[in-house]
Amino acid sequence: MRYSAFRILTEALRGNRGWTPAWREPDPKPEYDVVIIGGGGHGLATAYYLAREFGIRNVAVLEKSWLGSGNIGRNTTIIRSNYMLPGNEPFYEFSMKLWEGLEQDFNYNAMVSQRSILNLFHSDPQRDAFVRRGNAMILAGADAELADQAQLRHELPFLDFDNARFPIKGGLYQRRGGTVRHDAVAWGYARGADSRGVDIIQNCEVTGFDIKDGKCLGVQTTRGAIRAGKVGVCVAGSSGRVMAKAGMRLPIESHVLQAFVTEGLKPVLPGVITFGAGHFYVSQSDKGGLVFGGDIDGYNTYAQRGNMPVIEDVAEGGMAIMPMIGRARLLRSWGGLMDMSMDGSPFIDRTHIDGLYFNGGWCYGGFKATPASGYCYAHLLARDEPHPTAIQMRLDRFRRGNLIDEKGQGAQPNLH
């Protein structure tokens, strides 16, 4: 069923009796061309682009819980392509371009709002670093705009420009950045994939891989064995747990990232704002709540909840740039699991096991990457060669010395 204004009018006249479920609930078939493990944003996007762009429709998406129950429902909804390194920036800019056409493409209102993202800087050296990053972004076809303090005082008068410790000297804008209604991304991709023949199988946990003579032939699940031409793992946050079933150790640790939302307030934040001297980012949802977050907790965990010291640290970051946030009451906080990789960058690659593919290591930047991650993973699964924008996101890059280390922190996952 195609959604449109005309359809809403027609349904209103017919008592809204014509609406049908957005996707089916099929039982698993014994065999598929491609089985994707993980029914989150990236897994559903992969299935969508496999069917839409690469003509592979005999596909199943296996989800251990309900559709979109992981990080696609737990993030702070920010989209941006303000990276610097050649291994990253073309990929994230590709993602941004897919976001820009997404709603028309999959005929679903994902509330893509390019309300801008602003990275504040607090010193002259940081300004220089941001100018360099802005230039790298422009070279990769993205947009970047340097704003000085006078401009920001006019646009965002509530910021604490004269903070004694971290005065705000200006910021780097990406006007095309913004926010997206995160759940609708999962629902839109699910609906688009389902309508092209993809089976989305919920409450179906993978319990093992059928690997024979170095080739993956299928998976064992709580709903029976499923044979597959190719198996694509797409479970960032739980990658360690799932790939251990295939006997693989990964350059990844699982960590928890917390996020927060305040009570609904009148419109105050025009876009996304990030603190340059600590780790804090904030935007305002369409319901009015201030949605914000900061650092990961910093220790290995598979529990989807964090601890108090990080909540305090995030709150301090917020107070440092916009003291008025102290008057807002916190409504909820929650946690999601991050695949923290050894250089802070992701993987979209084959494994050493024939027919087994891996997508993960998204650290805490997976949401903005959803469309390009799905597209590039589908490209790899369909053609057995990486998409040009994801060519450096290889599992063996540490062995070859080709790290993609945006922050230059080295092999210390909790610092990325």
Next chain:
Amino acid sequence: MIIPHPLLGPRDAAEFVYLGDAMLIDRPDPDAPDAAEAFHDYMYLRDNPAGPHRELWYHEQGDRSWLVVTRDTTTHEILSAELARDVALAQGRDR
């Protein structure tokens, strides 16, 4: 989280810095013929288990000792804490 420090008693985890898997104590032999491969695995690959995990915590805001803490990564329950020095000595390291 409260870490039961073997010398100082219960201490808030916020006083510590986290390094990662305690297998980092077992540095490979740099003179071995397969040293490059062994150091790649040592430096970059992790077991990353869901369940009990032996890990290194540094008491930076306290007595600056390194601890090996055994903690359940699915519940955050801390099962034990030992001085990393004792663990290394027991494994045959000279310090």
